[in-house]
Amino acid sequence: MSDTSTLTHRAEAGEQQPRHRQEIAIRCEDVCKIFHEPIKGSRSLKNFFLGKNREIKAVDHVSFHVYRREVFGLLGPNGSGKSTLIRLLSTLLYPDSGTLTIFGHDVIKEQQAVRRLINRVSVEAAFFKKLSSLENLRYAARLYGMSPHEGQEKALAILNRLGMKPDKALTSLENLSRGMQQKVAIARALMTSPTLVLLDEPTTGLDPKSKRDVQEYVEEVMSSHDATIILTTHDMDEAERLCDRIAIIDNGKIVALDTAAELRRQVGADSLEEVFFQLTGKSWEDVQADEMD
Numbered sequence: 001m002s003d004t005s006t007l008t009h010r011a012e013a014g015e016q017q018p019r020h021r022q023e024i025a026i027r028c029e030d031v032c033k034i035f036h037e038p039i040k041g042s043r044s045l046k047n048f049f050l051g052k053n054r055e056i057k058a059v060d061h062v063s064f065h066v067y068r069r070e071v072f073g074l075l076g077p078n079g080s081g082k083s084t085l086i087r088l089l090s091t092l093l094y095p096d097s098g099t100l101t102i103f104g105h106d107v108i109k110e111q112q113a114v115r116r117l118i119n120r121v122s123v124e125a126a127f128f129k130k131l132s133s134l135e136n137l138r139y140a141a142r143l144y145g146m147s148p149h150e151g152q153e154k155a156l157a158i159l160n161r162l163g164m165k166p167d168k169a170l171t172s173l174e175n176l177s178r179g180m181q182q183k184v185a186i187a188r189a190l191m192t193s194p195t196l197v198l199l200d201e202p203t204t205g206l207d208p209k210s211k212r213d214v215q216e217y218v219e220e221v222m223s224s225h226d227a228t229i230i231l232t233t234h235d236m237d238e239a240e241r242l243c244d245r246i247a248i249i250d251n252g253k254i255v256a257l258d259t260a261a262e263l264r265r266q267v268g269a270d271s272l273e274e275v276f277f278q279l280t281g282k283s284w285e286d287v288q289a290d291e292m293d
């Protein structure tokens with residue numbers, strides 16, 4: 001095992017310089033989220049009547065910064081706290097302690113402002129599947145407060161950039177490939193600016209070609225939009241390819257945070273999978289097998 005304290009210290013200090021590095025998009029300081037669940041298997045009726053619970057530190061004193069226009073990866077085994085962190089960032093949960101701000105807005109005190117700046121794209125994009133890409137984008141534009149005219153213009157420009165032919169733009173989304181659906185979902189998340197896009201396993205379940213296509217699209221987006229991305233993925237190559245920095249999370253704590261190259265160098269590993277194994281004691285294959293269960 002390598003010394004993780006040095007890596008965590010570097011993580012908190014945020015020493016590495018990724019590509020766009022002036023302004024902080026996310027400031028997460030000493031954040032904790034604790035869940036309580038009934039003590040399972042306890043034979044003591046006393047526990048039951050006293051309502052005793054087990055404490056689960058889903059996010060345990062986590063501190064990190066994400067810079068504007070950075071792609072920040074979150075890697076961790078099942079139950080490590082990734083989803084809780086994402087839910088805290090998207091104001092679906094409140095931290096028990098610590099502070100969390102998005103583009104300078106506090107997630108508790110300025111929820112509405114935070115929500116306007118955040119968009120989430122999950123494995124299964126949430127669309128009106130019977131409606132076309134154009135209709136879905138126009139609908140989103142209205143939700144973002146654009147006029148019908150502006151919404152139409154914006155939606156057409158997006159579809160044009162995606163290289164979608166006019167007949168496809170009018171086809172029900174359910175009849176488009178999953179790769180194209182994901183790209184429309186990402187494009188929809190970019191209708192406002194600046195935006196924090198939470199890409200939650202965006203390529204899971206896609207065939208290799210669609211996966212490459214979506215990854216290329218994310219790269220293109222990063223070169224042309226004022227977007228900051230938090231990416232969770234089970235694909236180590238994807239993490240290396242797309243992420244400026246990667247946080248490895250285990251048992252609710254960030255055990256390392258740096259660029260993929262720097263993580264490999266510090267741990268003396270050839271691959272990100274090996275870094276992950278050295279820091280968590282868990283092989284990536286086991287993690288993926290767990291997720292199939």
Ligand SMILES: Nc1ncnc2c1ncn2[C@@H]1O[C@H](COP(=O)(O)OP(=O)(O)OP(=O)(O)O)[C@@H](O)[C@H]1O
Binds near residue numbers: 035036079081084
């Ligand atoms: N609502 C809840 N009530 C009780 N415990 C919870 C709740 N949500 C999460 N947990 C616990 O918090 C811990 C972190 O869970 P979380 O879902 O954040 O992990 P994860 O890394 O996203 O895992 P996965 O990859 O399986 O989604 C786990 O032990 C989980 O059982």
